[in-house]
Amino acid sequence: MTLKDHGGNIDQAMARHGGASSDWLDLSTGINPCAYPIPDLPSQAWSDLPTISNKERLHKAAKSAWSCRGEVLAVSGAQAAIQMMPHFAPAAGLPGRHAKILTPTYNEHANVLRLAGWNVEEVSQLEQLADCDLAIVVNPNNPNGRLYQPEQLAALLPHVGRLVVDESFMDCETGYSLTTDTDKDGLIILRSFGKFYGLAGIRLGFVVASPQDIRVFNQLAGPWPVSGAAIEIGTTALSDHKWQNETILRLRKDAARLDILIQLSGATLVGGTPLFRLYDCPNAAVFQDQLAAHHIWSRIFPYSQSFIRLGLPGSQKDWEKLETAIKSIQKG
Structure with a gap:
């Protein structure tokens, strides 16, 4: 019995590319990076x-x-x-x-x-x-x-x-x-x-x-x-309908921002949702390794050599980390 491939496998990323978990920006999942604020809970x-x-x-x-x-x-x-x-x-x-x-x-x-x-x-x-x-x-x-x-x-x-x-x-x-x-x-x-x-x-x-x-x-x-x-x-x-509506608008805006940024690397948009985007590139494994050199983890698929999936950065620091990586890949 074999384990199926999934996103969120940051332990594998660290084993292959080094660094501590705090060094990594995990974009391998489709999880909203700006979570709902946890309310006070009764004991x-x-x-x-x-x-x-x-x-x-x-x-x-x-x-x-x-x-x-x-x-x-x-x-x-x-x-x-x-x-x-x-x-x-x-x-x-x-x-x-x-x-x-x-x-x-x-x-x-x-x-x-x-x-x-x-x-x-x-x-x-x-x-x-x-x-x-x-x-x-x-x-x-x-x-x-x-x-x-x-x-x-x-x-x-x-x-x-x-x-x-x-x-x-x-x-x-x-x-x-x-x-x-x-x-x-x-x-x-x-x-x-x-x-x-x-x-x-x-x-x-x-x-x-x-x-x-x-x-x-x-x-x-x-x-x-x-x-x-x-x-x-x-x-x-x-x-919380107010939070839901505001979040949908933010996710759509951030997804469009991610599309513009990633296409600077030469990758093209295939599709996705406001929580994740799928891109086509010449070699997905190489692109994943290039991002991993900057401690950014992504998702690739066993049935495609060209598909790479990215979730959304959350903080401005995370966006800057991804932008730095993409600019480095462009120069390379």
Whole structure:
């Protein structure tokens, strides 16, 4: 069994290129570098087991934030929901173990299903997802930011056993979300909290689906799937519409700034979201090493020799560090 490639592997960067963690600017993830300010938490959030009523407060905040028609279940990150999928599907009465995934995309969907013995077929066109037990689409897609209209995805529902739409990077693209359709049988939406809110460390994510499907996920998740601290932070942040709107505008502005800067190196924009950008360059591994010489870590992919993905710098110091590196690469 092999580990799949991921961003956030700063330990590997240090092992290869030296330096302490404080020396590095990690742009290998799509996590908002300007995190939501953590509110003061009641002592019970740390000392007591989470209560059902507190968890329901979080669910209510998520339903309101995303205009969900279906039910919501908080879990310890969107990845936790992905880990449940191989076990959820048979429990939900699907006739077989045949999954189709629209690729290239986040590799853990295929990984966890294959490890559980599923037949996984990777397809490149949306219409090719028909006729399977489990169809999976990441929207917006990671790493190229590809977006599908809600009606395009909803049209698949009569032709698949279950449709899973991973909306982990949807917060800046609200018009494309399918959460308003989650009262429909067979539709499951996964949402991340840590990426947009910049708090990946609290491990919070959500499943949005019909009541009967949420019941199955709830059984798989166990009695305390999220911490008291995550409940309190998530409830506050999901209700903070002013911060959300300001953050969307800032992320879009910073993404455009990053595009202009990186294209000075000769790389061209392929796509992305306001939280990460995907570029094409002559040799992605060389470009990654050039940035790493300045202690800046990026993301490259085993299926492409030319794709490199970068998250956004946060502080002015981080922007200056990246600008210095790009100018050095230009001169070289």
